[in-house]
Amino acid sequence: MQKTVEMIKAKCAELLADGTVRAVIAWRDGEFSYDKAPGFFTAEDIGSLCYDCTCAPNLSKYLVKEAKKEGRVAVLLKPCDTFSFNQLLTEHRIDREKVYVITIPCTGKVDIEKIRDAGVRGITSLEETDDGNITVHTMYGDKTFEKNDVKLARCFYCKGSADIEADFNAMEEKKAPADSDRLEEVRRLEAMTAEERYDYWRGELSRCIRCNACRNVCPACTCEKCVFDNDQSGVASKANANTFEESMFHIIRAYHVAGRCTDCGECSRVCPQRIPLHLLNRKFIKDIDDNYGEYQAGMEAGTLSPVTAYTKEDADPSEAVFMKNGGEG
Amino acid sequence: MKKLELTKASALLDALASGATVYAPEKTNAGSAYKKWQSGDAVCLDEVNTVKSPKEFFFPQSENLVSFLREGKKIEIVDDRWEGEDFIVFGARPCDVRSLDILDRVFLNDPVDTFYAARRSHGVIFTLACTAPGETCFCTAFGIGPAAVCGDVMMYTAGGSLYMDAQTEKGTAALERVSDMLSDCGESDEKAVDDAVDSVNAIMEKAPLAGLSLDAFKGDTTKKFFDSEKWQELSAPCIGCGTCTFVCPTCQCYDIREFDTGHGIKRFRCWDSCMYSDFTKMAGGNPRTTQLERFRQRFMHKLVYYPVNNDGIYSCVGCGRCLAKCPAHLNIVKVIKALGGSNE
Numbered sequence: 001m002q003k004t005v006e007m008i009k010a011k012c013a014e015l016l017a018d019g020t021v022r023a024v025i026a027w028r029d030g031e032f033s034y035d036k037a038p039g040f041f042t043a044e045d046i047g048s049l050c051y052d053c054t055c056a057p058n059l060s061k062y063l064v065k066e067a068k069k070e071g072r073v074a075v076l077l078k079p080c081d082t083f084s085f086n087q088l089l090t091e092h093r094i095d096r097e098k099v100y101v102i103t104i105p106c107t108g109k110v111d112i113e114k115i116r117d118a119g120v121r122g123i124t125s126l127e128e129t130d131d132g133n134i135t136v137h138t139m140y141g142d143k144t145f146e147k148n149d150v151k152l153a154r155c156f157y158c159k160g161s162a163d164i165e166a167d168f169n170a171m172e173e174k175k176a177p178a179d180s181d182r183l184e185e186v187r188r189l190e191a192m193t194a195e196e197r198y199d200y201w202r203g204e205l206s207r208c209i210r211c212n213a214c215r216n217v218c219p220a221c222t223c224e225k226c227v228f229d230n231d232q233s234g235v236a237s238k239a240n241a242n243t244f245e246e247s248m249f250h251i252i253r254a255y256h257v258a259g260r261c262t263d264c265g266e267c268s269r270v271c272p273q274r275i276p277l278h279l280l281n282r283k284f285i286k287d288i289d290d291n292y293g294e295y296q297a298g299m300e301a302g303t304l305s306p307v308t309a310y311t312k313e314d315a316d317p318s319e320a321v322f323m324k325n326g327g328e329g
Numbered sequence: 330m331k332k333l334e335l336t337k338a339s340a341l342l343d344a345l346a347s348g349a350t351v352y353a354p355e356k357t358n359a360g361s362a363y364k365k366w367q368s369g370d371a372v373c374l375d376e377v378n379t380v381k382s383p384k385e386f387f388f389p390q391s392e393n394l395v396s397f398l399r400e401g402k403k404i405e406i407v408d409d410r411w412e413g414e415d416f417i418v419f420g421a422r423p424c425d426v427r428s429l430d431i432l433d434r435v436f437l438n439d440p441v442d443t444f445y446a447a448r449r450s451h452g453v454i455f456t457l458a459c460t461a462p463g464e465t466c467f468c469t470a471f472g473i474g475p476a477a478v479c480g481d482v483m484m485y486t487a488g489g490s491l492y493m494d495a496q497t498e499k500g501t502a503a504l505e506r507v508s509d510m511l512s513d514c515g516e517s518d519e520k521a522v523d524d525a526v527d528s529v530n531a532i533m534e535k536a537p538l539a540g541l542s543l544d545a546f547k548g549d550t551t552k553k554f555f556d557s558e559k560w561q562e563l564s565a566p567c568i569g570c571g572t573c574t575f576v577c578p579t580c581q582c583y584d585i586r587e588f589d590t591g592h593g594i595k596r597f598r599c600w601d602s603c604m605y606s607d608f609t610k611m612a613g614g615n616p617r618t619t620q621l622e623r624f625r626q627r628f629m630h631k632l633v634y635y636p637v638n639n640d641g642i643y644s645c646v647g648c649g650r651c652l653a654k655c656p657a658h659l660n661i662v663k664v665i666k667a668l669g670g671s672n673e
Contacts, residue, residue, distance in 0.1 A: 030658050032464055032537065037658035038566040057657060062566075116360075121377065122464045124537050139464060139536060207359060209381065209390065211602075213570035213656045229607060238584055238599050270656035272380060272572050274359035 001128070004105060005051050008076065008170050011102065015074055016043040021100050022071035025062050027055040033125035034112050038062065051076065053128045056109040056152060058266050060084040061219040067098040074100035079161035079175035080154070083262035083298030084219035086162050090301050091260070093222050103166040106175065108147060108155035110134055113274065115150050118143075154265030154278065157182035163300040182263065183286045185279055201247065207273035208246035210238065214267035214277050220257040254280035259288060259305030262298040291315040330494040331504060331511035332518055338374065338491055342366050344507045345417055349453070352386060353419040354379050363418070374420055374486065377463040378648055382425045382578035383418045387448045388432060390575070391599040394444070394585065398593040409595075413447045417503065420457045420484070423477040424468045424646040428578035429454075431646070434639050435581050444598075453499045456480030460529055465649025467538035467662065473646060475533045476526040487525035492518065538662060543643065545669035546632050554633055555625070559667045564624035566657040571602035573660070576650040579631070582608075603627050628664045 012024045026049045028039030034054045040062075041049055058081045066073045077085055082103060088094045107128075115123060115136055122139030129135055134145045160177035189197055215221045215228075227233045228249060254261075254277075263285060267277040288295055292306035292314065306314075333341060343366075345351050351366040354373045361376040363383060396407040429449075436445035459466075459475035468474060476485070481500030485492040492514065495501040504511065533539055546554075574580045584601040587594050601608060603626045609617045617623050635644035645661055652660040 031652065031660075031662060035652070035658040037663075040562070040565045061568075113360075121461050122536070124464050139532065140461065204358070207357070207362075209571075209575045211571040211575045212605075213568070213572045216568040216570040217656050229605070231607070231610075238586065238601060238605075266656075270570075270572075272359075272576055272654040 001052065001105075001107075004170055005049075008051065008102065008104060009046065009049050011168055011170070012041065012049060012074060013043070013046045015100060016041075016046055020072065021074040022069075023066070024049070024074040024076075025059050025066065026076045027051055027057070032123060033127070034110065034123060040066075051104065053108065053110045053134070053147075054112075054126070056269055058084055058217075058219060058264050060088060061217065061222070063088065063094045063099055064222050067094045072098055072100055074102055074167075076102050076104050077164075077166075078104055078106040079171075080106070080159060080262075080264050082162040082164045083159060083296070084264050085298070086164060086301040087260060087262050087298035088219060088222070090298070090303065091222070096301075100167045101164065102168045103161070103164065103171050105171045107132075108158070109152045110147070110150050111152040111269075115145065118145070118150075152265070152269060153276075154263075154269070156180055157263075159263065159296065162296075162298055183282060183289075185276075186282045186286045189279065189283070204275045205247045205250055207275055208250070209273060210246060210249070211272060213270040213272065214250075215253060217266045217270045218253075218257065219262070219264060219266070220260045221253070250275075250277060250280060254284060257281060258284040259295075259307035260297055261285065262296070330492055330514040330518065330522070331508075332490045332492045332514050333511050335486060335489050335491045337510070338372050339370070341491070341507060341510055342370075342372060342419060343368050344510060345419070345503065348415075348506055349503075350414065350416040351419055352383070352416065366419070372420065374457060375461070377459065377461070377466065378422065378425075378650060378653075380650075380654075381576060382428065382648065382650070383421045383454075384425070384428060384432065384578045386416065386418055386452060387429065388436070388445055388581065388583075388600075391597055392444060394596045394598055396590075396593055396595050410444060411447065413451050415451050415453065417453045417455060419455045421454055421480065422459055422648070423456055423473055423475065423479055424466075424648040425578050426454055426456045426479045427468075427471075427473050427477065428646045428648070431579045431635075431639075431642065431644050432581055434642075453482075453503050454480035455482045455484055455493070455500075455503075457484045457486070458526065458529065459533075460486060460525065462529065462533050462536055463649060463653075464537050465652040466533065466536055467541050467647035467649065469533055469539055469647070470541040470543060471643055471645060471647050475529045485522045485525055487521040490518070490521070492522050538647075538649075541647075541662065541665060543632070543665065546636070546643070546665075547641070549637050550633050551629070551637065554668055555629065557668060560621050560625045563659070563664055563667055564621045567604070567620050567624050567659055568657055569604050569606065569620050569623070570656060571600075571604055572654050572656060573627070573651040574602035574604055575600060576654050578646060578648055578650070579644045603630070624659075628661060631661060632665065632668075 015021045024041040027036040029050050030036050036055050038057050038059055059075055060081045089096055120143055124137050126136045132147050134147050134150055136143045157180050158178040161175040230236055261281040265278050288306055295306050342351055342353055346366045352363040353366045354361045355364045356373045361373045361379045363379055393409050396409050398405045436442035456479050462475050481497045483494045483496055495504050582601045583598045585598045587596050604623050609615055631644040636642055
């Protein structure tokens with residue numbers, strides 16, 4: 001991987017030096033090596049670009065603003081980010097000409113919270129060893145984990161790479177999807193009674209602190225002004241005026257991104273309360289698959305989602321959803 | 330100082346809860362969080378920090394101020410503020426307890442915020458000294474320390490015992506209510522506590538952020554830092570969410586909103602975030618139109634404006650929550666270092 005990172009760095013330096021791009025969006029080192037932050041690099045500091053198993057943030061959303069500026073910007077896209085990028089192109093949020101796409105390899109990202117869950121405290125740094133394990137250095141000694149035990153949940157259901165024409169490809173081969181069923185958790189929730197499901201979601205969503213991190217990080221949430229931030233909308237809500245409001249916020253948001261959500265998993269990654277928000281989106285993905293045929297948002301740029309492309313063969317919503325659930329809704 | 334076996338902590342909480350509402354940290358699906366103690370609950374005393382700080386018991390995220398009920402042409406104004414009953418916050422870390430000193434300067438100075446004052450007067454705080462600080466801890470940079478004595482009762486864990494030392498009249502009264510469960514301490518106990526304090530202080534000294542220095546922020550540095558070119562790079566990855574603000578024990582800004590209940594109007598206040606685009610929206614416009622300005626405001630407030638107006642006290646206690654929770658891995662330590670603070 002280190003060789004690949006050096007190659008990416010050299011390519012970026014070259015692009016900045018010859019003026020092809022004015023900036024590179026990548027990752028910058030943090031305080032503890034596991035907290036690498038998205039960064040905007042120029043020729044002066046491109047040497048400090050870094051990339052490893054801790055670089056989880058999806059950089060594609062930064063392009064919505066960056067691609068509006070003068071000049072071209074380069075971006076590093078992991079396989080899962082390529083779906084978001086395609087979807088943003090589809091929705092005309094990014095001018096493709098303004099972006100220099102560098103596709104980069106990924107072998108799964110580490111979830112620092114899982115390491116903390118295992119009782120590890122004082123994590124000062126961590127690294128992926130050659131045999132694919134994760135060695136964690138802490139204030140209280142070192143510990144080694146099998147990567148699978150500390151991988152981000154979304155990486156177990158990796159979608160592989162989308163169909164994308166990169167300007168520079170740093171992946172040796174196109175990433176294949178993981179051999180797993182990402183809808184299994186949705187099926188588990190569907191198998192519950194309506195009451196059990198309600199209790200499950202009330203339990204999870206009751207932890208919401210309305211920080212809006214899920215919305216702000218979401219590459220499908222690109223409204224200039226969110227309805228929940230708009231005083232004039234009548235639904236603006238900074239806090240939960242009643243206990244049902246945080247549920248409404250998340251359910252409405254899931255509806256709004258239905259058919260457009262690529263399942264990048266950023267909403268669940270950033271949630272400070274670790275609410276499994278991606279499961280709401282996956283429910284919509286499953287319903288769309290079931291009722292309109294399999295569809296992956298962002299697989300290629302320019303495709304219409306089944307919920308925006310009407311055909312006479314479309315399922316009748318009341319029959320498809322309401323009756324199928326035995327009239328329970 | 331009094332003590333009881335650590336294994337009896339739950340029984341102690343049961344006893345305390347018989348005379349007051351008790352909030353204690355418990356394990357949840359997302360780290361530890363303060364929960365209203367109910368018999369049979371399991372207390373979690375070994376996490377460094379809860380996700381949200383105990384600030385919310387004194388300054389709730391959302392709080393009723395007043396209601397307006399209309400009947401025909403009459404409008405009735407109802408003062409539906411929290412009535413007030415004694416409550417205990419158990420197991421708060423020194424950084425979180427010291428954050429209340431910072432909030433007190435804001436809410437208890439003239440004009441006194443009577444909502445906050447009511448909760449402060451009813452609250453009894455059992456502080457728990459840390460035993461295993463995290464890498465994100467830097468309380469010592471603000472002169473606090475992992476075993477800083479504060480709150481109404483100061484607690485320590487050592488050798489399988491929970492030690493309690495009342496610091497205030499409220500603390501003495503709270504311990505008095507459960508006195509039959511507690512035993513007196515002897516010299517060996519004093520030594521066990523001293524050793525535990527020395528041990529955690531030694532760990533903290535070696536923590537990666539222990540040497541963080543704020544010397545660069547001494548005096549009035551408003552002009553020096555406001556126009557710093559560093560804000561551009563520092564703020565660029567910020568996604569403008571309110572995570573840092575809402576997990577922060579010292580953030581104190583709020584908004585006042587009204588809510589149509591269908592048969593009246595409820596006026597409430599709720600936490601606000603200077604990271605939000607409408608934070609400074611006024612009838613005449615919005616003076617902060619970019620995320621850079623919002624980001625700068627948050628850190629200037631903590632490191633410059635607050636200390637300039639409060640005897641040099643910074644509005645940060647080094648709890649490290651922003652380091653652990655920011656979706657883009659930005660935090661106050663990065664800002665301190667970028668603006669000239671050192672970490673030696």
